[in-house]
Amino acid sequence: MDRVYVDNNATTRVAPEVLDEMLPYLKDLYANPSSMYSFAGEVAEKLKEARARVADLLGADTEEIVFTSCGSESDSTAIWAAVNANPDKHHIVTTRVEHPAVKNLCEHLARKGWRVTFVPVDGKGRLDTDYLYRSLTPDTAIVSVMWANNETGVIFPIEEIGNEVRERGIMFHTDAVQAVGKIPIDLRHAPVDMLSLSGHKLHAPKGVGVLYIRKGTKFSPFLIGGHQEHGRRGGTENVASIVALGKACELARQHMDAENTRVKKLRDRLEAGLLAAIPASAVNGDIDNRLPNTCNIGFESVEGEAILLLMDQHGICASSGSACTSGSLEPSHVLRAMGVPFTSAHGSVRFSLSIYNTEEEIDYIVEKLPPIIERLRNLSPFWKENQAAKAAAG
């Protein structure tokens, strides 16, 4: 097998239908949608359609959709907007397991003088919502909680949190980059003021994202410039990618069932296969409340980068929360927040599937990975100790 791609939480392939839809806008239909001739009008029409498709997937109104360049821009825009809208409030609440786009920004604000509460999670990666509610004060400007975690796939109770937060008159933002397209989201019922999504996580190309801003939300732009997006985000529209994202959202609606049945089944097959074949391995995260495509497994006494590179020899593409893969020296902040022991945090591997994966591919991984883990364990000075300790413990 040439390549088995199971790293869809990192990025996804552009769907062929999406590519077809966007190509004309990179070739013949190059007009600036703001210009005053029918050539431009045609492009503007298509933008409108794309906006409607995104709105449909989210259960939003078209005016609530602002196109950005990526998920990180959407996150930054949302948090800065809330901070600027509440100049007399100096407290921000977020979680310990956010994506760096939110986590690093909040840490930056903490260094600049804001008080930031990072809400903890339990061993299964579930958010301590009571802790969150207790931390809310009249000084809280914004609460930002991811919809689903990128590393473990654990889903947070966004509706419940949103209700509690907004009841107190506090702005609520969610980074839904991993959730959109994988689980149904309906903003008519979800009490969210702002929501971020990213195109390349749902089979659109890189370089396009969305910030949903609920009508009536106090907002100030992050990128100040032209009148585009009703003055909420300056800069000429990335037309082809926006068109692509529109198509991707339409496809995501069509594929939502498949994601939650077929893809989920493949994920479960992979997980069961690996756990059965590899001793001293365990799932990280709450298996009852996870994205249907994500599976994070810790393999004791081995190191993640070595696993990835050996899998790469077989064309298998996945990710690891190990320190060595990121260039930092400590394993993933998500696994550490969950209290995953070092024995398996360094050896954690994330598999994230898509509708393009097949049963054959899953079986291929289940065949190739066990010997890799065994090989690395035989190299490791800790494996025998680990086994001896377990035997002693009975």
Place this chain on the structure above:
Amino acid sequence: MWEYTDKVKEHFLNPRNVGVIEDADGVGEVGSLSCGDALTLYIKVGDDGRITDAKFQTFGCASAIASSSALTEMIKGMTLEEAEKITNDDIAGYLGGLPKEKMHCSVMGREALEKAIAAYRGEAEKQIEGNIVCECFGVTDIQIERTVRENKLSTIEDVTDYIKAGGGCQKCHEQIQQIIDGVYGREAPAPKKEKKLTNIQKIKLIEETLDREIKPSLKQDGGDIELVDVDGNTVLVRLCGACATCQISQVTLKDYVEKKLRELVTPELVVEEA
């Protein structure tokens, strides 16, 4: 993706001398599970003082495994005196280089070798020399200084890449910087001699400090500051530009402007907004 040389990849995929020497003459263990990499090196020494066999076990990434494999190949057949001279750079060089962030893998090799030789010679396990600077990874000031000297390192980032110090909670960064400065003779500026400033000297010094130190860094954030008056030890200033509308200007005023003026002019100063 890391840019590993072909030699690193080759040693990772086909590591030489993996295993345990049951009747080893010297064993060196470094690293730990929590650090993310660890190496146990076994050596066998012949009557002529040459290393006749070397084996290893490594927990870690590709470059840790490759560095261990390379080390065992390098030292086989060497006298202990020759082996002792091996530096982490030699190990990295043997592999055609390592990514900067992975240099600590080669350092781990050198440390394991030192320990194995010491064990063979029956030298007592060396006490940890110096004082722990980096608590996250248990690195001492002496280790940091030595690594800075041997590898001509000039930044905290370099130090982290080579021996991990500073790669965790980052609380020790200031101390690491002091060690680096010490190595290159860049001692921290001696504290100003306490002497009573005349009024005019004090005002001049405040002005100078504002111009030289404070304004440029506020301007980076689009802000500015003006000196309005000096009344005894109270410095009255006005914040302008972005600072004027910034929500954290009070923090800037106290934590930065006042601190800087107290440090460079006189410790009694109080800064207030006019």
